[in-house]
Amino acid sequence: xxxxxxxxxxxxxxxxxxxxxxxxxxxxxxxxxxxxxxxxxxxxxxxxxxxxxxxxxxxxxxxxxxxxxxxxxxxxxxxxxxxxxxxxxxxxxxxxxxxxxxxxxxxxxxxxxxxxxxxxxxxxxxxxxxxxxxxxxxxxxxxxxxxxxxxxxxxxxxxxxxxxxxxxxxxxxxxxxxxxxxxxxxxxxxxxxxxxxxxxxxxxxxxxxxxxxxxxxxxxxxxxxxxxxxxxxxxxxxxxxxxxxxxxxxxxxxxxxxxxxxxxxxxxxxxxxxxxxxxxxxxxxxxxxxxxxxxxxxxxxxxxxxxxxxxxxxxxxxxxxxxxxxxxxxxxxxxxxxxxxxxxxxxxxxxxxxxxxxxxxxxxxxxxxxxxxxxxxxxxxxxxxxxxxxxxxxxxxxxxxxxxxxxxxxxxxxxxxxxxxxxxxxxxxxxxxxxxxxxxxxxxxxxx
Numbered sequence: 001x002x003x004x005x006x007x008x009x010x011x012x013x014x015x016x017x018x019x020x021x022x023x024x025x026x027x028x029x030x031x032x033x034x035x036x037x038x039x040x041x042x043x044x045x046x047x048x049x050x051x052x053x054x055x056x057x058x059x060x061x062x063x064x065x066x067x068x069x070x071x072x073x074x075x076x077x078x079x080x081x082x083x084x085x086x087x088x089x090x091x092x093x094x095x096x097x098x099x100x101x102x103x104x105x106x107x108x109x110x111x112x113x114x115x116x117x118x119x120x121x122x123x124x125x126x127x128x129x130x131x132x133x134x135x136x137x138x139x140x141x142x143x144x145x146x147x148x149x150x151x152x153x154x155x156x157x158x159x160x161x162x163x164x165x166x167x168x169x170x171x172x173x174x175x176x177x178x179x180x181x182x183x184x185x186x187x188x189x190x191x192x193x194x195x196x197x198x199x200x201x202x203x204x205x206x207x208x209x210x211x212x213x214x215x216x217x218x219x220x221x222x223x224x225x226x227x228x229x230x231x232x233x234x235x236x237x238x239x240x241x242x243x244x245x246x247x248x249x250x251x252x253x254x255x256x257x258x259x260x261x262x263x264x265x266x267x268x269x270x271x272x273x274x275x276x277x278x279x280x281x282x283x284x285x286x287x288x289x290x291x292x293x294x295x296x297x298x299x300x301x302x303x304x305x306x307x308x309x310x311x312x313x314x315x316x317x318x319x320x321x322x323x324x325x326x327x328x329x330x331x332x333x334x335x336x337x338x339x340x341x342x343x344x345x346x347x348x349x350x351x352x353x354x355x356x357x358x359x360x361x362x363x364x365x366x367x368x369x370x371x372x373x374x375x376x377x378x379x380x381x382x383x384x385x386x387x388x389x390x391x392x393x394x395x396x397x398x399x400x401x402x403x404x405x406x407x408x409x410x411x412x413x414x415x416x417x418x419x420x421x422x423x424x425x426x427x428x429x430x431x432x433x434x435x436x437x438x439x440x441x442x443x444x445x446x447x448x
Contacts, residue, residue, distance in 0.1 A: 032445070035435060062281065384410060
C-alpha cells in the first residue's frame with residue numbers, strides 16, 4: 001500500500017516530462033526551405049553577350065554616273081551577275097539628239113570654212129546675233145535672280161538646321177527632326193549648285209553669242225579671218241562631241257564585279273539624278289559577323305577571341321573569331337531611352353554558314369575561359385564584412401549547409417558569369433544555399 005503514492009508521483013513526473021518535450025517540439029523554429037547547389041569543378045567561360053547580325057564582307061553599291069531617264073531594272077535580289085554584265089540602262093536619246101545637233105553644226109562649220117572666200121555677212125545675221133545676245137542675257141539675269149532666291153533659302157535652311165541642332169542638344173526635339181533639318185540644308189545646297197551651273201551655262205551662252213557677233217562683225221571687215229575662227233569652232237565642237245560620246249557610253253551601267261544582287265533600290269523606270277544608288281552587289285558566301293557592344297565591354301575583348309553564335313535558326317552552335325574591334329564608338333539610344341556608347345566588333349565565321357546578309361543572331365564573345373574551375377552559381381554570393389585578420393580578401397560570403405544547418409563562410413572569388421569562380425573558402429562537393437534571404441543566418445536549420 002505504501003508503493004501507490006510513489007508510483008503515482010512517478011507517473012505524474014513522466015507525464016510532465018512528456019508534455020514539456022512536446023511543447024519544445026511544438027514551439028521551436030521550423031526549418032527554412034532553401035534552394036541549394038553543389039560546389040563543383042568543371043569548364044567555365046566568361047562572355048560578353050549581345051545580339052549581332054551578319055554582313056557581306058565586300059559590298060558594291062552601283063549608282064548612276066549621270067542624270068537621265070532610267071529604264072526598268074529586271075534584275076531581282078538573289079540574281080547572279082558577272083563582271084561587266086549590264087545592270088541598268090539610261091535613255092540615250094537626249095544624248096543622241098545632242099550628238100546629232102553637234103554633228104550638224106560641225107558639218108555646217110566645215111562647209112562654211114570651205115566656202116569662206118564667197119561667204120559674206122548679211123545685216124540680218126548681225127541682227128540675229130544681237131537678238132541672241134539679248135535673249136541669252138535675259139536668261140542669265142533670270143538665272144542670277146533664281147540664284148539669289150536659292151542663296152536666301154539655303155541661309156534660312158542653315159539657320160533652321162542650327163536651331164534644330166541646339167534644340168537636339170537640349171533634348172527638345174527628336175533626332176529625326178535634326179536629320180530632317182540636315183537633309184533640307186543639303187537639298188537647298190544642291191539646288192543652289194544646280195542653279196549656279198545653269199547660270200554658268202547662261203553666261204557661256206552670252207559669251208558665245210557675243211563671240212558670234214564679233215565674228216560676224218569681223219567677217220564684214222576681213223573674210224579671211226574666218227579661217228581661224230571656223231577652225232577654232234570646229235576644234236571646240238570636236239571636243240564637245242568626244243565628251244558627249246564618253247557620256248553616252250556611261251548610259252550603260254555594268255557590274256563592277258561578279259556576285260549576287262543583294263538589294264534593288266530603284267526598280268521602276270523614271271528620271272534619276274546623277275549619283276542615285278540603283279542596286280547593291282556582294283557575295284553572300286563571304287559573310288562576317290557584326291556585334292555592337294558597350295564600350296565598357298569592348299575594352300575587355302581581345303582580337304582573336306572566340307565567338308559562340310546561338311539562336312540563328314539551326315540546332316548547332318556556330319563559332320567565329322574576332323578579327324577587328326573598330327577604333328571609334330557611336331552613340332545609340334537604348335530601349336529605356338538611355339544614350340549608350342557602343343562599339344562594333346567584327347568577327348569571321350570559322351566555317352561556312354547557311355545564313356544571308358543582315359541575319360540576326362545571338363553572339364557570346366569569350367573573354368576568359370578555363371577547363372577546370374571550382375565554381376558555384378553566382379546567386380549563392382552575398383556581401384559580408386571582411387575579416388580583420390584578412391583585410392585583403394574580398395567581402396563575399398556564402399551559406400554552406402552543414403548537418404541541415406546554415407553556416408556562413410567567407411570566400412575569395414575570381415571570374416564571374418552565371419557561375420562564379422571560387423579561389424578559396426569552399427571545397428568541392430560542399431552544398432551552398434542559393435538566393436539567401438534575411439531569414440538565413442549561421443546555425444539556422446534549413447531544408448532543401
